[in-house]
Amino acid sequence: MKRVFFAGSNKAVFSYLCRREDIRLVGAVVHASSAIGDDWFDEAKRFGIELSEVGNDRELEKRLNESAPVDLGVCAGFEMIGVEVASIPEMGFVNIHPSYLPWYRGANPFFHVIMNGETWSGVTIHEIDAGVDSGLILGQRKFEVLVGDDICSLIEKANEAAVELLASHLSAILDGTIEKKANQGGSYYPPIRKRQRIEPGMGEEYIRRLLRTQTCYGGCLFASESGDVEVDAIVESGGRDKPSRVFPVETAEGSVLYLTFLG
Amino acid sequence: MRTVFLGNDDTLIGHLDALPTIDLVGIVAEERSEVDERYFGSALEYGRANGIPVISPSAFHGLGKVPWNAEFAFCQGYCRKIPKSILDWFPRGIVNFHQSLLPDLAGRHPLNWAIVRGDEQTGVTLHYMAEDFDAGPILAQEEVAISVTATVIEVYRSTILAGQRLLPQVVQAVQDGSRGVPQVGERRYYSPRSFADGEIHPGHTCRQVFDLIRALVYPYPGAWVKVGGEIVVVDSVRRVEAERADDSLYLKQQDGVLEVTSVRGREELAGS
Numbered sequence: 001m002k003r004v005f006f007a008g009s010n011k012a013v014f015s016y017l018c019r020r021e022d023i024r025l026v027g028a029v030v031h032a033s034s035a036i037g038d039d040w041f042d043e044a045k046r047f048g049i050e051l052s053e054v055g056n057d058r059e060l061e062k063r064l065n066e067s068a069p070v071d072l073g074v075c076a077g078f079e080m081i082g083v084e085v086a087s088i089p090e091m092g093f094v095n096i097h098p099s100y101l102p103w104y105r106g107a108n109p110f111f112h113v114i115m116n117g118e119t120w121s122g123v124t125i126h127e128i129d130a131g132v133d134s135g136l137i138l139g140q141r142k143f144e145v146l147v148g149d150d151i152c153s154l155i156e157k158a159n160e161a162a163v164e165l166l167a168s169h170l171s172a173i174l175d176g177t178i179e180k181k182a183n184q185g186g187s188y189y190p191p192i193r194k195r196q197r198i199e200p201g202m203g204e205e206y207i208r209r210l211l212r213t214q215t216c217y218g219g220c221l222f223a224s225e226s227g228d229v230e231v232d233a234i235v236e237s238g239g240r241d242k243p244s245r246v247f248p249v250e251t252a253e254g255s256v257l258y259l260t261f262l263g
Numbered sequence: 264m265r266t267v268f269l270g271n272d273d274t275l276i277g278h279l280d281a282l283p284t285i286d287l288v289g290i291v292a293e294e295r296s297e298v299d300e301r302y303f304g305s306a307l308e309y310g311r312a313n314g315i316p317v318i319s320p321s322a323f324h325g326l327g328k329v330p331w332n333a334e335f336a337f338c339q340g341y342c343r344k345i346p347k348s349i350l351d352w353f354p355r356g357i358v359n360f361h362q363s364l365l366p367d368l369a370g371r372h373p374l375n376w377a378i379v380r381g382d383e384q385t386g387v388t389l390h391y392m393a394e395d396f397d398a399g400p401i402l403a404q405e406e407v408a409i410s411v412t413a414t415v416i417e418v419y420r421s422t423i424l425a426g427q428r429l430l431p432q433v434v435q436a437v438q439d440g441s442r443g444v445p446q447v448g449e450r451r452y453y454s455p456r457s458f459a460d461g462e463i464h465p466g467h468t469c470r471q472v473f474d475l476i477r478a479l480v481y482p483y484p485g486a487w488v489k490v491g492g493e494i495v496v497v498d499s500v501r502r503v504e505a506e507r508a509d510d511s512l513y514l515k516q517q518d519g520v521l522e523v524t525s526v527r528g529r530e531e532l533a534g535s
Binding site for chain 2: 105116130134188189199
């Protein structure tokens with residue numbers, strides 16, 4: 001039975017690997033910067049898997065060596081792994097990236113997919129090399145992006161697609177028969193490190209999209225007369241809600257949007 | 264963020280200037296020909312129209328210290344290599360807009376070379392400048408398609424649209440202190456295009472001649488052939504079965520015959 005090691009903060013992938021009966025999950029780590037709940041540890045305990053937090057490549061290397069021999073490392077929602085550490089498992093590490101590569105390489109594909117008004121995106125399993133999401137492609141799956149989707153629903157769709165992709169591709173990856181595709185061109189976008197802020201003079205569509213990207217982070221920031229407030233939705237007019245909770249913002253087109261916080 | 268714009272084109276400067284976090288304090292640009300201004304705009308004119316101070320590249324390189332107390336610079340099609348001493352002036356670095364998917368097609372005229380190579384895709388890269396040409400870490404990158412009939416001017420416009428779209432995210436990343444990601448893959452550097460590169464050789468295939476022509480359409484110097492000792496700049500051709508006994512100019516290529524259907528007039532030759 002092949003021995004697999006997991007690194008990441010994607011609970012859907014971790015749970016799937018725990019339950020897969022044709023592999024042995026020999027260890028799992030989450031990055032120390034990821035906030036994970038006790039449910040992770042309960043799940044790990046239930047399946048007899050040692051789960052720990054690591055802060056850097058050296059700690060990851062140590063955990064990999066403790067779990068040796070490892071046939072394959074699976075990474076989903078982890079920080080970048082150095083090439084040396086990624087090559088410790090017999091077959092190296094694969095990463096599950098939440099976009100349809102080579103499009104949307106980089107740390108926050110959901111943000112950029114929404115801001116660019118895409119109608120579809122996807123999930124890709126790829127080899128890890130020295131670049132950012134640039135290793136050979138091992139498998140891909142698409143999903144629709146609807147106007148009603150926000151970052152939360154896209155994360156759910158991507159998680160579902162990631163699990164389906166593992167179900168259909170992991171065996172071939174492990175037995176070495178998977179077909180590998182080039183991963184060139186496409187796009188790379190920078191990481192988004194700060195809360196997004198809505199400013200007067202932004203385009204109407206831009207504001208609508210920006211709100212959709214921030215729903216799982218407590219909304220966007222907006223400078224109201226009484227200071228910064230969080231907003232996560234647009235109401236039809238300013239008259240239906242208490243004035244103190246509705247914040248008008250003039251757009252680049254000259255229209256007025258009424259921002260509010262629905263929570 | 265106190266920002267200097269380096270370069271002559273005005274196709275991105277307006278978008279940069281419109282960003283709420285950008286304080287455009289100066290422009291380094293020079294007068295350009297009427298033709299170049301018509302096709303690529305003029306950053307110098309943008310400065311004049313908007314009351315932003317402009318200095319020439321020569322004056323900029325001779326300053327010895329950062330002008331206008333700037334902390335960041337944005338570069339689009341700048342005409343000179345920027346030495347390390349100037350890179351060090353800007354605490355937030357200099358971001359360059361390059362029209363290829365780096366590290367492929369590093370160098371001065373990436374769009375022309377992409378079309379000459381017959382590529383069906385290219386792209387844009389926004390990256391921090393480093394001492395070597397087009398070699399610094401990448402902040403954003405986006406692929407742009409090249410249709411088989413697209414001219415360099417059409418592809419230029421497509422890449423500008425991509426650049427305009429990426430600009431807000433890149434400026435945000437700079438403000439966030441992002442260091443970018445290293446360029447990975449084979450670096451392919453191409454020398455600046457010269458007039459000699461436009462020569463049509465009999466060894467070219469018909470497809471290669473088409474590509475050379477659309478890579479060098481006006482206002483670029485054009486694809487050319489010598490006829491009776493004189494240079495003829497060829498603007499369009501069509502494939503024919505065989506040469507006919509008429510006044511047309513024919514090009515015998517490796518895999519067929521092309522009839523020249525349009526040559527560049529004197530006025531355009533003077534401008535290109």
